[in-house]
Amino acid sequence: MSLTIILIIASIIILIILGWYISVSNKLNRAVVKIDESLSGIDVALTKRYDVLTKMIDVVKAYTKHEKETLFEVIKLRKDMSIQERNNVNHVMDENFRKINVVAENYPELKSSENYKTLQQSIADVEEHLQASRRLYNSNVSIFNQLLVSFPTSSIAKSKGLTKKDFFEADEIKKEDVKINL
Amino acid sequence: MGIEELKQLQLQIIRKNKTCNIIGVLLFIFSSLVLWVNYLSKYNLIELTIMAILIDLVFCVIIMAFVKSRVNGKNIRTFYKEFKNVFVLSSLQNVFDNITYYPTKGFSREFVKSIGMIDTGDSFNSNDYISGKYKNISFEQADMHIQEEHEEEDKDGKKETVWETTFLGRLMIFDFNKSFKSDIQVASRYFSAESLPWSKRFSRVRMEDIEFNNSFNVFAESEHEAFYILTPQFMEKIKDITKKLGCSVMFCFVKNKLHIAVNNYEDSFEHNVFKKIDEKKIQENITRDIKLITNFVDELSLDNNLFRREV
Structure with a gap:
């Protein structure tokens, strides 16, 4: 076999490997972009949930002002929070929402007020949006994590310094939020 | 018109039809005999005579079809119209509120095209338009028959036009209980990609x-909205209802409305004029056709108004 043929075959093999590397690398990049996009969806939903909960707390406080104040946990939303921090914020919101429901049980006039009912409907819708964002994010993370553990994609991911992403947890309290009796 | 009058009209149609058939057979026998005697005596060619009798048969059939349409056409139209008034309309009024029913009208091709969920083909027909409310959910529906024209070559290489039915069933439109901004389509995998215009516009989620x-x-235009509408529970419900129907079904979420196309190859709210009027059986069929509408509201919980309003 002449040197030229060997060089041609070697070039073709290198081109195939290069093409494959680029395509896998792009696939991983797209997966990362999709995760980032869905993460911003979670942030939007968390912010909406925060806004509605704040309004609900204001309404509850207006009804309970003559009694000792119910202690709602302070929520701080920041940009660039980690998934764990987002989970924590969400848990605090769950806790506040639970407290709101407990207070509302003791104040029938609060529970039957139009403002409160509207906010309850709103929180249910916001909750659905948060669930959608969470499921979309987790679905994207699942696809990405599967790519990271399957060979030979894993080797390219390693060379790019990509690591497994955390899931955004769902918990039972959040699921209960949508089961509001109006 | 009452049920008894409808039965009388049906008897009249059947009697006239029988008379036409007898006259048709006699006409054919008589003309065949004339041809047989004339051709055989003149040309003595049995093949030519048989050919002439076959042509005579075709002529007799055409003449009888024309005579039947002249004698019975009006009565048959009246029968179908009155059947729908007597049986269908009253059944619809028992189940739905604010009912509007047009047996001969349906959705226009332009309207179905504007939704963009399904290709309207080369031939488009729609009838049995119904609009009303069920459990306070507004809906409208109509039967739809869509056909594609194809050219096929036979063994001898001759081209012939073939009409293929791509959709025969119902299109139903319901008010949806969630607000959404972008369009989403969920189609059974039996629907071919060519019949789904959205498959070219949007990416698969x-x-x-x-x-x-x-x-x-x-x-879907937006993945987030697809996940928002298609909750795990809603996906389960879609799977269940599609399994029960046993045919291809398409769900489209457009402008805060749910559009459902059921390709069950059935023409609903119909009764053959020559079939005996069995009130119990007819009522069962109509109830089954009505249940197709109510089942979607009940099983997909479209009357759940938890998300209907937003702050």
């Missing part, structure tokens, strides 16, 4: 439910 992904194609 893969849900987390593998069984759902294997049974349906989801096309």
